[in-house]
Amino acid sequence: xxxxxxxxxxxxxxxxxxxxxxxxxxxxxxxxxxxxxxxxxxxxxxxxxxxxxxxxxxxxxxxxxxxxxxxxxxxxxxxxxxxxxxxxxxxxxxxxxxxxxxxxxxxxxxxxxxxxxxxxxxxxxxxxxxxxxxxxxxxxxxxxxxxxxxxxxxxxxxxxxxxxxxxxxxxxxxxxxxxxxxxxxxxxxxxxxxxxxxxxxxxxxxxxxxxxxxxxxxxxxxxxxxxxxxxxxxxxxxxxxxxxxxxxxxxxxxxxxxxxxxxxxxxxxxxxxxxxxxxxxxxxxxxxxxxxxxxxxxxxxxxxxxxxxxxxxxxxxxxxxxxxxxxxxxxxxxxxxxxxxxxxxxxxxxxxxxxxxxxxxxxxxxxxxxxxxxxxxxxxxxxxxxxxxxxxxxxxxx
Numbered sequence: 382x383x384x385x386x387x388x389x390x391x392x393x394x395x396x397x398x399x400x401x402x403x404x405x406x407x408x409x410x411x412x413x414x415x416x417x418x419x420x421x422x423x424x425x426x427x428x429x430x431x432x433x434x435x436x437x438x439x440x441x442x443x444x445x446x447x448x449x450x451x452x453x454x455x456x457x458x459x460x461x462x463x464x465x466x467x468x469x470x471x472x473x474x475x476x477x478x479x480x481x482x483x484x485x486x487x488x489x490x491x492x493x494x495x496x497x498x499x500x501x502x503x504x505x506x507x508x509x510x511x512x513x514x515x516x517x518x519x520x521x522x523x524x525x526x527x528x529x530x531x532x533x534x535x536x537x538x539x540x541x542x543x544x545x546x547x548x549x550x551x552x553x554x555x556x557x558x559x560x561x562x563x564x565x566x567x568x569x570x571x572x573x574x575x576x577x578x579x580x581x582x583x584x585x586x587x588x589x590x591x592x593x594x595x596x597x598x599x600x601x602x603x604x605x606x607x608x609x610x611x612x613x614x615x616x617x618x619x620x621x622x623x624x625x626x627x628x629x630x631x632x633x634x635x636x637x638x639x640x641x642x643x644x645x646x647x648x649x650x651x652x653x654x655x656x657x658x659x660x661x662x663x664x665x666x667x668x669x670x671x672x673x674x675x676x677x678x679x680x681x682x683x684x685x686x687x688x689x690x691x692x693x694x695x696x697x698x699x700x701x702x703x704x705x706x707x708x709x710x711x712x713x714x715x716x717x718x719x720x721x722x723x724x725x726x727x728x729x730x731x732x733x734x735x736x737x738x739x740x741x742x743x744x745x746x747x748x749x750x751x752x753x754x755x756x757x758x759x760x761x762x763x764x765x766x767x768x769x770x771x772x773x774x775x776x777x778x779x
Contacts, residue, residue: 382408382410382452383407383408383409383410383449383450383451383452384407384408384451384452384453384454385405385406385407385408385442385445385446385449385451385452385453385454386404386405386406386407386408386453386454386456387403387404387405387435387438387439387442387453387454387455387456387457388403388404388406388456388457389402389403389404389432389433389434389435389438389456389457390402390403390404390418390432391432392429392432394425395422397424397425397426398422398423398424398425399422399423399424399425399427399429400420400421400422401420401421401422401429401430401432401437401597402418402419402420402421403418403419403420403435403438404416404417404418405417405418405419405438405442405578407449407451417578418574418578419438419441419442419573419574419575419578420573420574421437421571421572421573421594421597422571422572422573423569423570423571423572423597423598424569424570427569427597427598427600427601428600429597429600430596430597430599430600431458432457433457433458433491434457434458434493435455435456435457435458435459435489436459436460436463436593436596436632436635437593437594437596437597438455438457438593439453439455439459439463439467439487439593440463440589440590440592440593440596440630441575441579441589441590441593441594442579443467443470443471443589444474444482444579444581444582444585444586444589445579445580445581445586446485447471447474447475447482447483447484447485447581448481448482448580448581449580450483450485451485452485452486452487452488453485453486453487453488454488455487455488455489455490456490457489457490457491458489458490458491458492458493459487459489459491459492459493460492460493460494460496460632460633460634460635461492461493461494461633462631462632462633463630463631463632463633464487464489464492466628466629466630466631466632467487467629468484469629470626470629470630471484471485472484473625473626473629474585474619474626477618477619478585478619481585482585493633494633495633496632496633496634497633497634498599498603498604498633498634498635498636499532499599499600499601499602499603499634500530500602500603501529501530501531501532501601501602501603501604502519502529502530502531502532502602502603502604502605502606502638503531503532503533503534503535503595503598503601503602503604503605503606504516504519504531504533504534504535504605504606504608505534505535505536505537505591505594505595505606505607505608506534506535506536506557506561506568507536507537507540507541507542507553507557507664508553508556508557508560508662508663508664508665509608509663509664509665510646510649510650510653510663510665510685510688511608511609511610511641511649512608513560513653513656513659513660513663514608514641514644514649514652514653515606515608515640515641516531516534516561516564516566516659517564517652517653517656517659518641518652519531519606519640520564520565520566521564523652524640529604529606529638531566531602531606532601532602533566533567533568533569533598533601533602534557534561534566534567534568534569535568535569535570535571535594535595535598536550536553536554536557536568536569536570536571537570537571537572537573537591537594538550538570538571538572538573539572539573539574539575539576539577540573540575540576540587540590540591541667541672542672542673543672544572544574544577546672549671549672549673550570550672550673552673553664553672553673554568554570556662556664556673557662559658559662560658560659560662563656563658563659564659569598571594571595571597571598573590573594575590575593575594576590583621584620584621585619585620585621586621587621587622588607588621588622588623588626588627588630589621589630591607591622592605592607592627592630592635592637595635596632596635599632599634599635603634603635603636604635604636604637604638605635605636605637605638606638606640607622607627607637607638607639607640608640608641609622609624609639609640609641609642609644610622610623611623611642611645611720612642612643612644612645612648613642613643614645615645615723615727616642617720617723620720622639623639624639624642627639645727646684646685646688646724646727647688647691647692647727647728647731648692649688650685650688650689650692650694651692651694654689654692654694654697660689660697660699661697661698661699662699663675663685663697663699664699665681665682665685666679666681666682667679667681668680668681669682675699675700675701676701677700677701677703677705678703678708680721682700683705683708683709684721684724684725684728685700686700686705687705687709687725687728687741687745688728688731690705690732690737690739690741691728691729691731691732691735691737692731692735693735693737706739706740706741709741709744709745709748710740710741710744722749725745725748725749726749728745729742729745729746729749732745
């Protein structure tokens with residue numbers, strides 16, 4: 382039998398930080414094939430979960446186990462509700478990618494039941510559009526009865542900013558602190574080596590990794606706010622974070638709220654545009670050499686800037702001063718997949734809806750509306766015919 386054994390270790394105090402860690406042991410029958418250490422490091426001022434609490438470790442390694450078809454043996458305790466939810470969570474991923482992920486058995490030493498939770502929420506915050514939008518609308522009570530009191534925000538090092546790049550992380554952390562101070566929130570850093578030891582695709586596993594990391598703070602709040610990636614009317618499936626699956630990462634004492642899928646990216650930048658500091662401190666770039674700044678010219682930087690333009694707002698100061706409209710004409714846009722192409726199509730649609738008359742709108746139409754992508758992006762036959770007719774009309778002028 383192939384298995385992954387999770388053996389929680391005693392927490393360690395190093396300086397002013399505490400490190401929670403777990404041995405990750407892969408077994409092929411009776412043969413030990415690897416022995417790794419998964420860890421989370423954060424301020425010792427935070428009361429950590431009990432050493433035997435394996436919720437975060439199980440969440441972190443679930444996708445690995447499914448990808449490798451290894452049963453999970455937990456030498457500690459897990460929430461009963463989480464165990465129940467993960468049955469369905471595995472079924473979803475097996476349905477989406479049956480040749481990649483298989484359901485596995487989870488064998489637990491001890492099951493915790495009926496745990497109480499702490500009022501309030503924690504929210505991951507790295508300065509991106511999704512997190513900035515969630516923070517803005519919850520602190521401004523713009524989400525009606527669903528608005529949460531955010532007790533603390535958390536910035537993870539080891540995800541988009543590597544553990545080795547302390548300079549970039551410290552600079553980005555300082556900017557995040559400035560942003561959140563403007564709405565009377567505080568932020569704490571947390572480090573993890575998850576990406577260094579996980580073999581699962583980050584595109585698939587990032588929600589598991591995020592909730593696993595933030596669940597170390599369940600003594601601070603009982604709700605975990607996860608900012609949405611795609612809106613309800615244009616969900617990307619399969620994708621690691623989704624309103625379909627994220628809530629199934631909840632335990633008795635730590636409930637996951639997928640937040641913001643009612644808004645697409647252009648809607649979000651339109652909502653946060655009045656928050657001047659929040660907009661000017663956005664950090665969306667992951668391709669640039671300097672990890673705490675926006676390069677301004679990668680696909681995501683360009684997409685965000687045009688999202689502001691499409692919502693009839695100015696490009697914020699967080700981006701270098703560039704003629705992005707000219708870049709759209711000069712640069713060969715490489716839209717790698719249907720999901721990215723859909724984002725740009727929505728930008729084009731919003732620009733037309735907002736009666737933006739700039740030349741870039743027509744140029745963008747030529748980029749995103751191409752016949753070979755119609756079957757993927759526009760599945761409705763009637764819509765395909767209308768778009769095909771539009772392309773034929775446009776071709777007369779090219």
